[in-house]
Amino acid sequence: MIRWMGTILILLSAVLLSAGMGYAQDEDPRSSEAAAAYQSGDYVGAAALYEAMLVEGIVSPGLYVNLGAAYYQQGDLGQSLLNYRRAHRLDPRDTDAAAMIARIRSERIDLQVGGYSLIDAVGQVFDGLTRQELSWLSVVVWWGWIGLVIAVLLSKRWRALLRDLNVVAGGAALLLLVLVVVREYVDTQRPVAVVVEPVVDIYSGPGEAYLAIGRLYSAAELRVIAGEGNWVRFLLPDGRQGWLPVDAIEEV
Amino acid sequence: MRVGQAIILMIYLCLFSWTVTGQDDDPGGEPFPPGEAYYVEATIEGDAQVYLGEQVIYVFRIYVQDSPGARSGLLQTLPPFDGFWQAGAFEPRTPPVTVIGGQQYQILESIVVLYPARTGQLTIQPARLEVFENLFREAQMLATNPVTVDVLSLPDDAPPTFNGAVGQFTLDVTLDRRETRLGEPVTMTINLTGEGNVQQIPAPNVPVPIGWRVFENRSRAELQSNIAGLLLWSRDFEVLLVPGRAGTQELPPLVFAYFDPASESYVTVEGPTFTVDVLPGVDGLTALEEADAGQTAFVPSLREFDTATNGRALPLAPWWSWLLPLLGLILVVAGRQGSAYLGRWRRQRRQVQAYQRAHAMIEQLSVQPYVVAVSRLREALLGYMWDKLGYSTPLESHNIPTLMNEAPVPPRHAHAFTALLTEIEALPYAPEHLRPPLEPIYSRALKLLAAMDRQWGRE
Numbered sequence: 001m002i003r004w005m006g007t008i009l010i011l012l013s014a015v016l017l018s019a020g021m022g023y024a025q026d027e028d029p030r031s032s033e034a035a036a037a038y039q040s041g042d043y044v045g046a047a048a049l050y051e052a053m054l055v056e057g058i059v060s061p062g063l064y065v066n067l068g069a070a071y072y073q074q075g076d077l078g079q080s081l082l083n084y085r086r087a088h089r090l091d092p093r094d095t096d097a098a099a100m101i102a103r104i105r106s107e108r109i110d111l112q113v114g115g116y117s118l119i120d121a122v123g124q125v126f127d128g129l130t131r132q133e134l135s136w137l138s139v140v141v142w143w144g145w146i147g148l149v150i151a152v153l154l155s156k157r158w159r160a161l162l163r164d165l166n167v168v169a170g171g172a173a174l175l176l177l178v179l180v181v182v183r184e185y186v187d188t189q190r191p192v193a194v195v196v197e198p199v200v201d202i203y204s205g206p207g208e209a210y211l212a213i214g215r216l217y218s219a220a221e222l223r224v225i226a227g228e229g230n231w232v233r234f235l236l237p238d239g240r241q242g243w244l245p246v247d248a249i250e251e252v
Numbered sequence: 253m254r255v256g257q258a259i260i261l262m263i264y265l266c267l268f269s270w271t272v273t274g275q276d277d278d279p280g281g282e283p284f285p286p287g288e289a290y291y292v293e294a295t296i297e298g299d300a301q302v303y304l305g306e307q308v309i310y311v312f313r314i315y316v317q318d319s320p321g322a323r324s325g326l327l328q329t330l331p332p333f334d335g336f337w338q339a340g341a342f343e344p345r346t347p348p349v350t351v352i353g354g355q356q357y358q359i360l361e362s363i364v365v366l367y368p369a370r371t372g373q374l375t376i377q378p379a380r381l382e383v384f385e386n387l388f389r390e391a392q393m394l395a396t397n398p399v400t401v402d403v404l405s406l407p408d409d410a411p412p413t414f415n416g417a418v419g420q421f422t423l424d425v426t427l428d429r430r431e432t433r434l435g436e437p438v439t440m441t442i443n444l445t446g447e448g449n450v451q452q453i454p455a456p457n458v459p460v461p462i463g464w465r466v467f468e469n470r471s472r473a474e475l476q477s478n479i480a481g482l483l484l485w486s487r488d489f490e491v492l493l494v495p496g497r498a499g500t501q502e503l504p505p506l507v508f509a510y511f512d513p514a515s516e517s518y519v520t521v522e523g524p525t526f527t528v529d530v531l532p533g534v535d536g537l538t539a540l541e542e543a544d545a546g547q548t549a550f551v552p553s554l555r556e557f558d559t560a561t562n563g564r565a566l567p568l569a570p571w572w573s574w575l576l577p578l579l580g581l582i583l584v585v586a587g588r589q590g591s592a593y594l595g596r597w598r599r600q601r602r603q604v605q606a607y608q609r610a611h612a613m614i615e616q617l618s619v620q621p622y623v624v625a626v627s628r629l630r631e632a633l634l635g636y637m638w639d640k641l642g643y644s645t646p647l648e649s650h651n652i653p654t655l656m657n658e659a660p661v662p663p664r665h666a667h668a669f670t671a672l673l674t675e676i677e678a679l680p681y682a683p684e685h686l687r688p689p690l691e692p693i694y695s696r697a698l699k700l701l702a703a704m705d706r707q708w709g710r711e
Binding site for chain 1: 305367368370371372405415416454468553555556557567568569573574577581588
């Protein structure tokens with residue numbers, strides 16, 4: 001039984017590792033074309049080429065990084081931050097994307113501090129892992145723990161040896177399970193969005209008939225917590241809420 | 253205004269007695285039928301047609317007949333004020349006493365400051381008063397009429413600096429110092445005082461010279477005064493201004509625009525102009541020059557990427573991957589339970605069938621040679637005991653005396669069984685001509701086993 005569980009763990013680890021490893025380069029000619037346009041200062045043309053690749057369904061952290069760079073050079077901080085954050089979501093350990101995100105945050109008009117809410121803070125635990133990686137890590141630890149429980153049930157000799165390890169593994173497995181569920185909830189039910197309009201008025205309700213209570217500028221980040229027609233209700237990192245038109249933002 | 257605050261103030265009002273200097277009033281302009289101990293009414297002070305964001309004063313009045321204990325045991329419930337933002341203020345007003353139908357009544361007021369958050373007809377649901385039963389009165393539930401407020405949208409010609417302020421305000425702008433060093437912030441405090449929605453509005457935009465950066469620090473609002481029924485709010489915004497260039501510089505005046513419902517027009521007010529001396533940094537360079545030098549050099553780098561990685565990304569772990577090991581655990585536990593159950597079932601079956609098996613074995617011994625028959629008889633007796641006691645390993649004769657103590661049989665049966673077994677084991681060693689016939693021994697053995705089995709069956 002122990003050997004069987006070990007085999008499963010090794011196989012799962014191999015899946016995780018292979019997913020994180022680089023692949024052979026298979027470069028699209030438009031990528032070179034876009035890079036040439038970028039180097040020559042044609043940032044609009046470069047962004048258009050990268051956008052066309054995205055429309056075709058190509059998903060890559062590098063593509064989002066390059067698109068973010070093209071928008072940054074155009075001065076469009078909103079679109080730039082959006083694409084760097086998309087790159088960072090696909091590869092949370094991408095330090096270049098993280099550095100650019102920090103740079104854009106320091107350059108945008110809105111000074112945003114805070115952590116939204118407790119559940120959002122919990123959802124950001126282990127933010128160095130993608131949702132997928134966290135889910136597989138949780139599965140591996142979960143399998144390991146259940147394997148220990150089975151070993152303890154089947155063998156009296158293992159029971160005393162594995163008792164403490166069993167408690168630790170059980171705690172870790174349940175904690176990871178909670179984190180996976182919270183991350184999934186936060187990412188799907190309270191998605192992060194970025195303001196992509198230069199400036200947008202925010203209202204106390206879903207419509208311009210409501211009271212305008214402030215403004216957000218390009219590259220402001222928020223969480224979408226509800227929607228009504230063409231309006232979305234948002235939460236800012238400092239806890240403030242309001243409504244704005246859905247066209248003014250894009251989800252990461 | 254929070255309902256909790258209202259109730260606390262209600263208690264406060266109940267604790268203090270007011271001087272009776274009443275006059276014959278007609279409260280709220282509404283005719284109240286005389287003779288009742290309590291009346292309630294809800295009104296909007298002033299015009300019921302207001303602009304979006306304009307301050308609305310909602311008053312809930314309870315008229316309590318001036319008699320002992322009349323003000324105790326009252327519970328008021330304010331409506332939810334849907335469509336309004338509540339700023340909150342609550343104070344008793346004069347006159348505290350009125351006369352209805354020749355009777356003096358004390359007036360308990362709940363005042364709520366509201367700001368409409370959307371246009372159109374907004375209806376405030378009835379406020380309620382619950383009068384609890386006591387020795388002098390019966391329980392009562394009173395409710396006001398609903399109150400409707402017509403909310404108009406603001407005119408379209410708002411100036412660019414308008415940020416949602418509606419009311420009448422005065423602006424006061426101060427700077428904590430006029431000399432600073434490059435990169436060190438100066439603090440600007442913007443004070444807005446007046447009757448209106450200052451609690452709701454964001455900080456006004458602060459114009460600064462090129463290279464300066466603006467950070468909102470904190471803000472606070474408080475009810476400044478309440479003179480003649482006028483609710484004046486004061487809001488302070490604290491803003492940090494970080495100079496990005498050395499030298500003497502002028503901060504442009506802050507411009508604040510608000511909508512004045514009284515004049516039905518937008519009003520723009522300006523703060524003063526400030527001159528600030530910004531001393532250079534330690535290295536003599538200005539921060540802006542440093543930033544400019546860095547900005548021109550910085551170009552985000554591109555990255556080579558693989559366009560064929562689609563579909564190879566790690567998927568989310570499927571939901572059943574958490575259930576599979578649980579299933580394995582359930583199978584293991586079920587297997588162990590099943591195995592234990594099967595063992596118990598087999599043991600019980602052996603116990604039930606022990607006598608039949610021994611009986612069948614003994615009945616077949618008559619055709620066997622003497623020594624074989626004796627050996628089989630011994631096996632039948634030991635096998636019976638083995639089945640009955642549920643042992644997993646075969647028994648030997650020397651175990652029997654000890655095991656018989658565990659068996660639920662009378663001592664005489666136990667002694668008889670041990671003696672019979674000893675006798676049978678001795679038979680093969682007797683000379684052939686002295687060997688006794690086996691049939692009586694078979695018969696004794698079967699009788700003994702039957703007696704023991706009956707005894708076991710009773711246990």
